[in-house]
Amino acid sequence: MPFINDVVKSNQENLAKAKANSTPRLSRFLFKPENVIKNLSNQIIGQKQMIHAVGEVLQVIKADFGSESRPLSVMMFLGPTGVGKTETVKVLTESILGDADKLCRIDMNTLSQEHYAASITGAPPGYVGSKENTSLLKPEAIEGSFSRPGIVLFDEIEKASKNVERSLLSVLDDGRLDLTGGTKQINFRNAIIFMTSNIGASELSAYHKKFDTGWRSIFKWKPSKKMESEILKNALEKKFDPEFINRIDRIVCFDRLESSSVQDLVKLNVKRLNKRLRKHNATLQLSKSAEDFFKSHYDEQYGARDLERKIIAHLEPALAFALNANPEIETFTSKCRKNKICISPKL
Ligand SMILES: Nc1ncnc2c1ncn2[C@@H]1O[C@H](COP(=O)(O)OP(=O)(O)OP(=O)(O)O)[C@@H](O)[C@H]1O
Numbered sequence: 001m002p003f004i005n006d007v008v009k010s011n012q013e014n015l016a017k018a019k020a021n022s023t024p025r026l027s028r029f030l031f032k033p034e035n036v037i038k039n040l041s042n043q044i045i046g047q048k049q050m051i052h053a054v055g056e057v058l059q060v061i062k063a064d065f066g067s068e069s070r071p072l073s074v075m076m077f078l079g080p081t082g083v084g085k086t087e088t089v090k091v092l093t094e095s096i097l098g099d100a101d102k103l104c105r106i107d108m109n110t111l112s113q114e115h116y117a118a119s120i121t122g123a124p125p126g127y128v129g130s131k132e133n134t135s136l137l138k139p140e141a142i143e144g145s146f147s148r149p150g151i152v153l154f155d156e157i158e159k160a161s162k163n164v165e166r167s168l169l170s171v172l173d174d175g176r177l178d179l180t181g182g183t184k185q186i187n188f189r190n191a192i193i194f195m196t197s198n199i200g201a202s203e204l205s206a207y208h209k210k211f212d213t214g215w216r217s218i219f220k221w222k223p224s225k226k227m228e229s230e231i232l233k234n235a236l237e238k239k240f241d242p243e244f245i246n247r248i249d250r251i252v253c254f255d256r257l258e259s260s261s262v263q264d265l266v267k268l269n270v271k272r273l274n275k276r277l278r279k280h281n282a283t284l285q286l287s288k289s290a291e292d293f294f295k296s297h298y299d300e301q302y303g304a305r306d307l308e309r310k311i312i313a314h315l316e317p318a319l320a321f322a323l324n325a326n327p328e329i330e331t332f333t334s335k336c337r338k339n340k341i342c343i344s345p346k347l
C-alpha cells in the first residue's frame with residue numbers, strides 16, 4: 001500500500017512529463033495575438049473593451065479553424081471622431097505585417113457617388129479601363145500569404161454610395177469580388193476586413209449633452225455604456241440594409257475619450273516626440289503645468305486628434321526654439337539642461 005505522499009509525488013511527476021511532451025499546436029499564422037494586443041494597449045488609450053474584442057478575434061484567426069469560404073473576420077468599428085478607429089487598424093497592421101503601409105485602405109469618402117462602384121469593381125464592359133480590370137483594391141495586400149493574413153480597411157463606410165455598399169456584399173459574405181471585366185477575381189478569404197464609421201456620433205453627442213445640465217448633472221449621473229452602444233447600433237441599422245449588417249461578424253463601439261485619458265494621451269505624444277528627438281541627442285520633459293494646460297484645453301467632442309493638434313501647435317515650436325537655442329516664445333517657455341528640454345506654459 002503506497003503512502004499518500006508517494007502517490008502525490010508520482011502524480012506531480014506524471015503531470016510534469018505530460019507538460020514536457022505537449023508541444024504547442026502550430027498555426028500557419030506567424031503573428032502572436034498576445035504581442036499584437038500588447039502593442040495595441042501601449043498605443044491606443046482608453047479603449048479596453050475594443051482591445052478585448054480584437055484580442056478574441058485574433059485568437060480565433062490564429063487557431064485557424066474558420067470557414068474557408070469567407071474572410072477571416074469582418075469587424076465594424078463605430079464611434080465618434082478622433083477616438084482611435086483608424087489608428088487601431090494601422091497599429092494592428094504594423095504589429096501583424098511589420099509595416100502599417102501593407103494595409104489595403106479604401107477611403108470610402110472618395111467613393112461617395114453612385115458611379116464610383118467602378119473604382120472597386122473595375123469599369124463595366126465597353127467603358128474606358130474595362131480591359132485592364134483596374135480597381136482601387138490592391139490584390140497582393142488583400143490576399144496576404146500562407147503565414148500572414150491580408151488586412152483591408154474600408155474607412156468611413158457610411159460615406160459610400162448604395163452601389164458601392166451592394167458591391168461589397170459578395171466580399172463580406174463569400175470572400176470574393178469579381179471585377180467587371182469578368183476575367184479577374186480578388187480573393188478576400190485570407191483577409192481580415194475592418195470597416196469604420198462615425199455613424200450615430202451626433203445622436204451620441206446629443207445624449208451626452210443631456211448629462212451636462214439639469215437633474216442628471218445635479219445628481220452627477222453618468223451616461224451609460226449600454227445606452228451608448230445601443231444609440232450607435234440603432235444608427236447603423238437606419239443607414240445600412242439588414243443584409244449588409246448581417247455579414248458583419250463583430251460590431252465594436254469605441255468609447256469617447258474622457259478627460260481622464262488626457263494624461264496618457266499627452267505622455268504617448270511626448271514619447272513619440274522623444275523618439276524623433278533621439279537623433280538630436282535631446283529629450284523632452286513636460287512640466288506638470290504643461291500637462292494641466294493640455295488637460296484644461298481638451299474637448300471631449302473632438303477626441304485625441306484635436307488634442308494631438310494642440311500638442312503639435314504648442315510643443316513643436318517651443319521645442320524648435322529650444323533646439324535653435326532661443327528658448328523664449330509667446331505662450332510656452334523651454335529650459336535646456338544637459339540635453340533635457342523642459343517645456344512649461346508662460347505665467
Ligand atoms: N485612443 C487613442 N489612443 C491614442 N491615440 C489616439 C486615440 N484615438 C485617436 N488617437 C490619435 O488621434 C489621431 C486620429 O485618430 P483616428 O484617425 O484613429 O481617429 P478616428 O476614430 O478614426 O476618427 P474619425 O472618425 O474622425 O476618422 C491619430 O493620430 C491617433 O494617433
Ligand SMILES: [Mg+2]
Nearest residue numbers: 085086155196
Ligand atoms: Mg478614422
